[in-house]
Amino acid sequence: GEDGSHAHNRRIARWLPKVLELDSLGYWVFTIPEGLRANYRAKKALSELGHRIQELLKLYGYSRGLRRWHWFGETDGDVKPVFHPHLNLITDGGYLSPDNLEAIKRAYASLLGVKVVDVNYRYRQSAGEKWHTLNYVTRATFRDPDWDGEMAYKIKGFRNMVVWGRGEWGGDTAWSLEDLDGKAKEDVEQLxxxxxxxxxxxxxxxxxxxxxxxxxxxxxxxxxxxxxxxxxxxxxxETRPPPKGLPADINDRLYWKEVIKVAKFRLAKELAVAEAKAKREDYQGWWMELLPYVDRLGFINDV
Structure with a gap:
């Protein structure tokens, strides 16, 4: 779904309770070198790579987290984007020294069998930054199947919201939604x-x-x-008490039958109006086509 859609908000709602437990949020992006992307156009390959990156981070002390693939880079107007899978991960995290980041990059490069890779890391401490990161990671990036029809078919049903760290979640919240302001606060108040x-x-x-x-x-x-x-x-x-003598399930069925009956009546009325309008337009079109011949025969002057 589009940003702010029902589908997007469900993804946010799914992960928000866990993100609320992160006092300092680490945000990672692991990209796949262009020459290797053709190897990751199937659910199994993507799932396995995601799990291996997750396990790599666990070796460096990130015992819990959330991961989600983005499929394309930023779109530019009407230009069709290029398939560019990159894994977004949210973990506990704070300052990371350049040496430790380089060690993680080397481990990832070894995992892929290449010499150079891109791994980006940032950490978020304010409520607004954490919310923005969650909102960004959970957004949809494959918004048009025509961008890559084959890939759209291949990843249908792919599990793209993964949480790791069993037993590590369920603690106290580290920050509050009350700390949000502006549009972020408006968005979360609707949920x-x-x-x-x-x-x-x-x-x-x-x-x-x-x-x-x-x-x-x-x-x-x-x-x-x-x-x-x-x-x-x-x-x-709205909860409605059932009438005396009728079981609740029967009462519900009767209620919805009545609602559907009224809806069908309204729809039939709209269709009748539309059909009558179409007939009028067809008749007017037929008469306008006939006018030149009627005029030639002198009928119009006689009217």
Missing amino acids: DLGAVNSLIDNICPDCGKGLKWGTALPIALLDMVKKEDLGAGYYRL
Whole structure:
């Protein structure tokens, strides 16, 4: 999804609880040399390389983190971008000496079997910087399948939100969303993080029981019911007590049947209006084509 889309916000909600645990955030970007990129156009190769980079960082003390591939560089207008996979990683992190960064680069170069590689590292300490990094890493970079149709097909279903460090997460938060300001604060205030993460895990945020999703309904139906926006494309509908004598599940089915009935009526009305308009336009077009012949026969002057 585009920046700020429901899909993007779900990715943010998924990782934000963990990013809140990072007192100082380390942000890494591992690029693949251009001559090797053809070797990483399959899910298995990308997954294995991501895991090996993760394990490399663990050797240097980064016991927990998050990783996500970006597929292209920055887009420039209408120019089709070139496939340029680079792995983004978020870890604990602070100042890193040039010698230690060079050691990690050498280890990565050895892993790829090349002499020179690019590894970029920065660390973030303010709430705004951490939020911006999370927002940037979780954005979509493969926004048009026409950029690389073959690759779009190959990575369909690829798991691109990976967390490592089992047992290392779940501690106290190191910073607060209250520390944010401006647009970042506005964006996060639109998300009910607890509810969104529960729904992503197919758990009811109200009772904690597992959810069984029903058949998808037209999104226009949401305009016809009272609801609470939880963010990231999720809504909590108004709770209605069932009528006496009817089980709750039957009452729900009857309710939605009535909503669908009204929606179908509105749609039929709109289609009828559109069809009538089309017929009028067709008739007018036919009459305009006929006018020259009518005029030639003298009928218009007689009217």
